[in-house]
Amino acid sequence: MKINTHQDNITRKDAIKKMGKYAALTALGTFIILNPKQAQASSPPDPGGNPFD
Helix, strand or coil: CCCCCCCCCCHHHHHHHHHHHHHHHHHHHHHHHHHHHHHHHHCCCCCCCCCCC
């Protein structure tokens, strides 16, 4: 039985860089999805009037 001793180690600096890139992409995607102006523009028009009057 052979044990695999090969490890793909990265430095702390490299890990922080990768985490920063993912965080930036996540923030950008969230901003695009939740952008209020864009959400308001894509909402259906107001049908008009209060149906409970």
